[in-house]
Amino acid sequence: MPLVSVIMSVFNVKKYEYLLNSVNSILNQTYKNFEFIICDDKSTDNTLQVLKEIAKKDNRIKIISNKQNMGLGASLNHCLKFARGKYIARMDDDDFSKKERLEKEVNFLDKHPEYSFVGTIANVFDKNKIWGTFRLPEKPQKSDFLWNSPFLNPSMMFRADALKAVHGFRVTKETRRAEDYDLFFRLYAKGYKGYNIQEILFNYRIDIENEKHKKYRPMKDRINEAKVRYGGFKALHLGYRSIPYVIKPIIIGLIPAPIFYEIRKKQYR
Template sequence: MGVYNPDEKRLKVSIQSIQEQTLKDWELLLYDDGSDERYAEKIYMFSQMDRRIRWIRSRENKGLAFALNQCIRRAEGKYIARMDDDDISLPLRLERQCRFLEENPEYGWVGTNAGLIDDTGIWGEEKLPELPEAKDFLKYSPYIHPSVMFSREILENCGGYCISKATRRCEDYELFMRLHAAGMQGYNLQEKLFLYREGKDSYGKRKITYRFCEMQIRWQGFKRLRILKFTTLPYVCRPLAGAVPGIKTARRMMRRKKDAVPGTTGKGKTGII
């Protein structure tokens, strides 16, 4: 879990959701990515909530990709699960994912469907393709990054997350396209095992700089996946569409407001980063 100047109440709830997991053999790597002092003190205090939490402090803010790579290097688990500091893992999440990877070693990682939350509660639902293919990357990433559990070996073999200005805010999109292009395969459990915090207009507020960076990531990723064609060029430019008032993304259109439903025993310690 990479953390930078977090909302304290949300961070506490996020950590508690890991403590409440039915799978008990886990470690939580809580990486403070150069937070201001008053936040840093709170993050350290939260790291004392459970002996299975490992606190790591960086004096300088270097971004999520760097933070996650540091966590991967220090993690002790056979599997590595992602988690953001304002999301919530439902109780069966780690157990279901760990069991799936144990029983299906042909898959390198596994995500889940999710309920979408903001300050008002659950406002929508994210349903993802069960077995994503190259074409599923055209609209957006077919995985909810903080819901994913990876095989540690997969992350180590691929070199982890790409650290660059271009991949900032898109490090997960770039990673998943790179893994697919290398012939590896992920899976999405068709259960809502996660609550993903995303405002109804959060994508629309993304800075124009990040939109152009995402276009670059899409161009490179589509080339790797061999789906860059004249007919797919509009998808390369898709990030700019979100900057035009009144245009809704396809992701938003596919969401429906429903209650999130909680998603059995995995082997090997799981690390949450």
């Protein structure tokens, strides 16, 4: 029985090289007692066929598929139905994990029962190079949720019991692009706590040059995030001080693209 279940959702992979690098970064981990569950979210290209070929490389890989396109949160919940591990680790199809990531996260959760999930800080990279660092607080408090989520979702490892207690990812229109933020809100509201290992164990892809000419996310997604923030801040009893942070994603969406591009670059320097 695997101790860790790694879950990933895939839809119409942009570059198969990215997918292969991501999968291999898990298969090459120093920690070996895991299963790797990958859900194809009803891709309309040949992604599912590619995944089936990848699965032939290692019997720890299990490919499942949705009957219709469901989105990230629903696809991850589908993975959870098949997961047998005590711990659930996340992975995205265009990032990659350092080889010690799973081992260090398992060791942390084994030694620290007071924490229900653990993540890591990360390099920020694009097709050219590593260009920044994704920094996160070591022991996030409720107030750390105000500006942004204090956790990097694809770097996380959860106790399966904690995920089950909050019924996994919430699947609604509002959470479609903020399912991770919403999940962390609900975990903290239930009394669960998370930790960020202050070591770079993950490489997180942000193609910064793409943001010179377009917004990071459309306004409708920013409005939905504001709704998630409102509910999350209320659940954490953050009070009136949270009001400016509710509308933060909408305000950022009004910033001209060139200025937003410069802000994003400086954010991770």
